[in-house]
Amino acid sequence: MNKYNFAFFDEQSKREIRRALLKAVAIPGYQVPFASREMPIARGWGTGGLQVMLAIVGKKDVIKVIDQGSDDSVNAVSIRKFIKQMTGVLETAETSEASIVQSRHRVPEVPLTGEQILILQVPIPEPLRETEQSELRAKRLHAEKEYSGVWLSLFEQIMKYGCTATGADHPTMVHERYVMSPSPIPRYDNRKLNDCAALILFGAGREKKIYALPPYTKVESLAFVDRPFVSESMHGKICRLCGAEGVFLDESVQAAGAGPFYECNDTGYCRQRQSSKSRLDRGEKSGD
Amino acid sequence: MAYVAVKGGEAAIAESIKRLRYERLRERRTIAVKAIRSGLRALVDRVMSEASLYAKELAALAIKQAEGNPEEATFLLRAYRSTLPRKYYSRLTSMGSMFVERRISAAFKDIAGGQLLGASADYTHRLLDFNLEKETSANVRAWLAAFQREQEAEKPSVMPRVELPRVTDILRSEGLLRHMQQDDTAPRDITRQSMTFPAERSERLQTLTRGESGAVVALGYAAIRGYGLAAHPTVAALVVGRVAITIDYPLGACDSDDEALYLGQVRVTEVDAIIPAAKKGPGGKQEIEIRLGYGLCFGQNESKAIAMSVLDYCLEHPIPDSPVHDEEFVLTHIDSVEASGFISHLKLPHYVTFQSELDAARRINRGER
Numbered sequence: 188m189n190k191y192n193f194a195f196f197d198e199q200s201k202r203e204i205r206r207a208l209l210k211a212v213a214i215p216g217y218q219v220p221f222a223s224r225e226m227p228i229a230r231g232w233g234t235g236g237l238q239v240m241l242a243i244v245g246k247k248d249v250i251k252v253i254d255q256g257s258d259d260s261v262n263a264v265s266i267r268k269f270i271k272q273m274t275g276v277l278e279t280a281e282t283s284e285a286s287i288v289q290s291r292h293r294v295p296e297v298p299l300t301g302e303q304i305l306i307l308q309v310p311i312p313e314p315l316r317e318t319e320q321s322e323l324r325a326k327r328l329h330a331e332k333e334y335s336g337v338w339l340s341l342f343e344q345i346m347k348y349g350c351t352a353t354g355a356d357h358p359t360m361v362h363e364r365y366v367m368s369p370s371p372i373p374r375y376d377n378r379k380l381n382d383c384a385a386l387i388l389f390g391a392g393r394e395k396k397i398y399a400l401p402p403y404t405k406v407e408s409l410a411f412v413d414r415p416f417v418s419e420s421m422h423g424k425i426c427r428l429c430g431a432e433g434v435f436l437d438e439s440v441q442a443a444g445a446g447p448f449y450e451c452n453d454t455g456y457c458r459q460r461q462s463s464k465s466r467l468d469r470g471e472k473s474g475d
Numbered sequence: 476m477a478y479v480a481v482k483g484g485e486a487a488i489a490e491s492i493k494r495l496r497y498e499r500l501r502e503r504r505t506i507a508v509k510a511i512r513s514g515l516r517a518l519v520d521r522v523m524s525e526a527s528l529y530a531k532e533l534a535a536l537a538i539k540q541a542e543g544n545p546e547e548a549t550f551l552l553r554a555y556r557s558t559l560p561r562k563y564y565s566r567l568t569s570m571g572s573m574f575v576e577r578r579i580s581a582a583f584k585d586i587a588g589g590q591l592l593g594a595s596a597d598y599t600h601r602l603l604d605f606n607l608e609k610e611t612s613a614n615v616r617a618w619l620a621a622f623q624r625e626q627e628a629e630k631p632s633v634m635p636r637v638e639l640p641r642v643t644d645i646l647r648s649e650g651l652l653r654h655m656q657q658d659d660t661a662p663r664d665i666t667r668q669s670m671t672f673p674a675e676r677s678e679r680l681q682t683l684t685r686g687e688s689g690a691v692v693a694l695g696y697a698a699i700r701g702y703g704l705a706a707h708p709t710v711a712a713l714v715v716g717r718v719a720i721t722i723d724y725p726l727g728a729c730d731s732d733d734e735a736l737y738l739g740q741v742r743v744t745e746v747d748a749i750i751p752a753a754k755k756g757p758g759g760k761q762e763i764e765i766r767l768g769y770g771l772c773f774g775q776n777e778s779k780a781i782a783m784s785v786l787d788y789c790l791e792h793p794i795p796d797s798p799v800h801d802e803e804f805v806l807t808h809i810d811s812v813e814a815s816g817f818i819s820h821l822k823l824p825h826y827v828t829f830q831s832e833l834d835a836a837r838r839i840n841r842g843e844r
Contacts, residue, residue, distance in 0.1 A: 220669040225553035230816030255827040323672040354832035373831040395669040419834040
């Protein structure tokens, strides 16, 4: 039925991507160029992550794909469907059951283990792009560890607004060497990259770059001593579905007049909490 | 272990795909791939050029599937191209061996071999031809028969084989155009190795030739309108014709074309543009040198090939602060699949990133540090 090779690519193409991945793991935070094939999903829709996934996925893997925290989001569904069609591997929505998690802009709430690999989709891999448009010059700045531009732009934000004004994609310093875009994950997720037990791979398809964080890499969010890094405030907000506090929440707007309500952004995590809660309510013991 | 089934989005997606199919078929008519191939030649050419895959049948199929949207059709063809292993590289093809169908020069009134107008809309008035509404296959057959008779009456019994000289060679023989060394360095294949900057000329030409037609034309237009260049290029020659593609015999390189394997022909549009530029002569004297820009693309895509020749020149001769002379600016923004992909990704949910932005804006506006 399947006219395509296992995991879509021919073996030559997979080998090419794996070579780039190995180099990326060897130099944490360094952006390795790769040829980047055109995929059956649009560039900008996660083709970098998908190519990394297809290059590493094996027949025994269990995959989870999330888009902005959700397993149900159309793009997550579409990517997962494609991977399944091309490999026949099992899928899951539970982070703990997955061996490979491909994600757009979230690190799951459930802590990752050394048995797992997280693949993050990246739109703009170059953390210096805002201050240096040229690829060639940015590459030189990285080589010389010349990061005044990034520091200055954070400093300028403090001068203008009294604090740094970054949204998602707050730049990080990897292993005291490379400034790296963590991909547009919320600042809340930045701390999860530091000293993470899992291997984290970043794929930027349109920009044709791969980079990586091997397990237990030191990842610091750029900040000044007297202006520490601040993540999104979830203070006093509770998920209306599972009652979780202190996790990254989606804000939903209701009709005018009524206040916003909140739900866990990580839908897999939320569902898991809801089902274990209902089991407890029924007097059963937690399954695992 | 139970694997949680993922629900929700899946059903909605299936319905959306069904709806798309319905939109294509709702008028109860279907267009044959053959009809697209023969009747939408310009679109087929454009899609093959942007997809950088010379395959008329597949391009026509992609156009059918994409309901005529070139960006979608190019995307389909590129994605298909990704699954094809690269087995061979073709041998060098000399453009001098082209079977010329059209060749015009804007530089000289008379060129050796003559101006050959070929097939072009250039000399038509752009008036809607309402007769085409009623075109029948009987009409078509009658017209074709008459056309054939006319051709046969005029055709000499033996067509002489004429080698058309390159217009630029005439300028070279006069010393106006610098004589260049033949450079047969193997090109870097941008589909196997990502382009790095500064790019090689072979990488630039590959990127330009598969560029989105509108984007290439727009940037070429900006260049000659004054954002850069500041000179009016002259088309020394625009040639449309077919060239043979051959590969080495797989068991060993061959010395002559006769031993090579012939794969087929591709129709291409080739442009040599000449651009005057100041140069320092002997003793610091200002002189004018004539320089060259080169455009070549699959199919008959004349505006694109001309614009490509302008941009090739611009990138060969960078001018600071001019975006069209900046190779990173030009080469990273003209690809149809990349540009439309990133623009269309804005339709994806962004509620995490937006939440993060909102948080920063609220915090700042509340005056929190």
